[in-house]
Amino acid sequence: MSNRAKLSLYVPEPNARPGEQPSFDHLEIPAAGAVRCPDIGAPEHELRDLPYTLIRVLDEQDAAVGPWNPKLSTDRMIKGLRAMMLTRAFDDRLFRAHRQGKTSFYMKSTGEEAIGAAQSLALDQGDMSFPTYRVLSWLMARDYPLTDLVNQIFNNAKDPLQGRQLPILYSARDYGFYSLSGNVGSRFGHAVGWAMASAYSEDDKIALAYIGEGTTAEGDFHEALTFASVYHAPVVLCVTNNQWAISSFAGIAGAEETTFAAKAIGYGIPGLRVDGNDFLAVWAATQWAAERARSNRGATLIELFTYRAEGHSTSDDPTKYRPADEASTWPLGDPVERLKRHLIATGVWDEEKHASLASELDIAVRAAVKEAEKIGTLGKSKPPIEQMFEDVFEEHDWRLVEQLREVRD
Amino acid sequence: MAAMNMIQSINSALDVMLARDPKVLIFGEDVGYFGGVFRATDKLQEKHGLKRCFDAPISEGGIIATAIGMGAYGLRPVPEIQFADYILPAFDQLVSEAARLRYRSGGEFWAPITVRSPYGGGIFGGQTHSQSPEAIFAHITGLKTVIPSNPYDAKGLLIASIECNDPVIFLEPKRLYNGPFDGRHDQEVKSWAGHEHAEVPEGHYTVPLGKAAVVREGEAATVLAYGTMVHVALAGIEDSGIDAELIDLRSIVPLDIDTIIESVKKTGRCVILHEASRYGGFGGELSALVQERCFYWLEAPVERVAGWDTPYPHAFEWDYFPGPKRLVNALNKVMQD
Structure with missing residues (x-):
């Protein structure tokens, strides 16, 4: 050994574990309205402050303030609120259905509903999103039929994906919702390819992709950013930073050293860091990036700073790895509550209307579950056996013909 | 043309x-x-x-x-x-x-x-x-x-x-x-x-996927190959003096199972030749398919000639590469049984 100091390995740890007080002292949260909103034509090198701050519109008094205020109509905001509330009602009901043994698996998007809802409404029909499994609100905002979602979750005879996918790994082409997979990150580059194809075809459609903060460590993330940067792909690339990748805190993905939005700087594309629990801020940032993409200015990386308020899935218990009250004390609040309070503050909404909408949505979800249950829950009903062999290839080869015969015998 | x-x-x-x-x-x-x-x-x-x-x-x-x-x-x-x-x-x-x-x-x-x-x-x-x-x-x-x-x-x-x-x-x-x-x-x-x-042809034409080519007709044994090994197989068959039928698979998925089965049923013998390492190679699948479908027509065990189960070695290229001589040995072996 030399006389040099001994090296020591650093392993990041979260501020608080179960039984400890949640601590958010490390978070720097600027006031709503404090961050500048540059022109969409601004060159990337003039935007390098944006990845290190936090774009917010809704302030502590529930007003929409500052240059990022998208000034949405009441109708649009209520549509967004409805999609978020429907997502929550659906998640609660279907999570319970899992506990009742009606399906094998479920994942909630609780706390993150503003993201899919705002982005789904901010983008156009014909644009394509490449979702993660936590943006159900995208489909809710576009009125995807509830019963079809439940049929998929129950893998029953009317499952639109013919019983081939784990519950909630939906695909909904007509709703601008690309096929989900359980392999995280592997579709991030597809969004870039899709966007490049749109540009190649001189189309006017753009793509929007999601990846979790934990998955930014995968090569897929960096490959996609490289291609998006090199070919100026018309794509909005979103990192949903919900602080937790199953039980690993964001520090394990590098959050202690920099922001996820700041990864954009190395690729020469704009990076925006946005309060993901602020429906209006998410909308505004998405619209900014979408306008940039539509005007041939290329890709933007948006970090949506949020909090995964529930477990990763039905298979984990978050109180085993983080303080039980971390979610309820999250300093950026709850996205549904914040938009609701804003609507009330502007005088277009009240508790009564809210309760009545919540009840209406709950009834709609119950009705959808009931209808799907009539067809059958998991194992009680399934698509015809030939569906196991369909769509492996466009046409069966002899193996599939023989094996279908064999499975029927 | x-x-x-x-x-x-x-x-x-x-x-x-x-x-x-x-x-x-x-x-x-x-x-x-x-x-x-x-x-x-x-x-x-x-x-x-x-x-x-x-x-x-x-x-x-x-x-x-x-x-x-x-x-x-x-x-x-x-x-x-x-x-x-x-x-x-x-x-x-x-x-x-x-x-x-x-x-x-x-x-x-x-x-x-x-x-x-x-x-x-x-x-x-x-x-x-x-x-x-x-x-x-x-x-x-x-x-x-x-x-x-x-x-x-x-x-x-x-x-x-x-x-x-x-x-x-x-x-x-x-x-x-x-x-x-x-x-x-x-x-x-x-x-x-x-x-x-x-x-x-200078213009557009297709060769369908999943349709093998019978490169050489023969009665004594069937050789299954693709890619470079088709040419190695022709040389090996020539050197062996054995009247082997040579099938160029052209695609391994989809696989032209009918052409393979028809040939092996006719010849009763089968040698599979590929360049990739033998263990877990596609020859294993071909061998299993032939065994499952032609067992009662086979006169000898199916033989595989393939690269050795080592990484591809630079200095030993021609020791590794399954050349015509190894096919001749395999053909002689299936003919003896």
Whole structure:
């Protein structure tokens, strides 16, 4: 050994574990309205402050303030609120259905509903999103039929994906919702390819992709950013930073050293860091990036700073790895509550209307579950056996013909 | 018709498809201005434009992910992976995405991509420019794997692959690019000039995927091969003096099982020849299929001749490479039983 100091390995740890007080002292949260909103034509090198701050519109008094205020109509905001509330009602009901043994698996998007809802409404029909499994609100905002979602979750005879996918790994082409997979990150580059194809075809459609903060460590993330940067792909690339990748805190993905939005700087594309629990801020940032993409200015990386308020899935218990009250004390609040309070503050909404909408949505979800249950829950009903062999290839080869015969015998 | 070597016929297939279908585009490492390290895309950028044939970052995973996204949009990308040895960073994209997209989306999305990649040895490329990874793709449900053995087939199979709505791995035996190498490495290098399958139509035609070619008819034994090994097999059969039937599989997925079965039932003997390592190689699947379907017609156990179960060794290229002599031994063995 030399006389040099001994090296020591650093392993990041979260501020608080179960039984400890949640601590958010490390978070720097600027006031709503404090961050500048540059022109969409601004060159990337003039935007390098944006990845290190936090774009917010809704302030502590529930007003929409500052240059990022998208000034949405009441109708649009209520549509967004409805999609978020429907997502929550659906998640609660279907999570319970899992506990009742009606399906094998479920994942909630609780706390993150503003993201899919705002982005789904901010983008156009014909644009394509490449979702993660936590943006159900995208489909809710576009009125995807509830019963079809439940049929998929129950893998029953009317499952639109013919019983081939784990519950909630939906695909909904007509709703601008690309096929989900359980392999995280592997579709991030597809969004870039899709966007490049749109540009190649001189189309006017753009793509929007999601990846979790934990998955930014995968090569897929960096490959996609490289291609998006090199070919100026018309794509909005979103990192949903919900602080937790199953039980690993964001520090394990590098959050202690920099922001996820700041990864954009190395690729020469704009990076925006946005309060993901602020429906209006998410909308505004998405619209900014979408306008940039539509005007041939290329890709933007948006970090949506949020909090995964529930477990990763039905298979984990978050109180085993983080303080039980971390979610309820999250300093950026709850996205549904914040938009609701804003609507009330502007005088277009009240508790009564809210309760009545919540009840209406709950009834709609119950009705959808009931209808799907009539067809059958998991194992009680399934698509015809030939569906196991369909769509492996466009046409069966002899193996599939023989094996279908064999499975029927 | 024009005389073409395999590089020229592949270039011609790409040229024809770029001209015929605006949805076809090519990208990969060094494929643009330079025309590819093996010249397969020579002059295609100049002729069809920058956007139809362009360079990609050194990122095989990124290349295939991008191609899948383009395919999902509705294009027919033909990405190149410079050497099949380098395809592994893209393996997740090929397995978890390209191969599964149609199935898992209930037919809503699919990836009509054709991944061209030079493969195989005999060029003193060492471990990282010589491997034959076809079996790992054949195992992946949802991928097609095509391997031509001559210029005519290469063009027709490549056009059929590009027009196919399923993802295709198109492996080009790089030792065959310039001539029909038969494994006699100590003899003068042959070019494609004058070869019957080096006469190639200049326009559009296809060779269907999943249809094997009977290269040589025979009564005594059946030899199954593809790629470079088709030519090695012809040499081995000639050297053995045995009247063997030689089948060029052309694609291993889809596989022309009927042609194989018909031949083995006729000859009662079967030798499988491939360049890839033997253990877990595609020969194992072929052997099982022949055994399952022809057991009562077999006069001898099925023999496999393949690369040894070692990495591809540079100095020992000709010890590793399954040349005609090893096929002669195997043919003699099945004839003795």
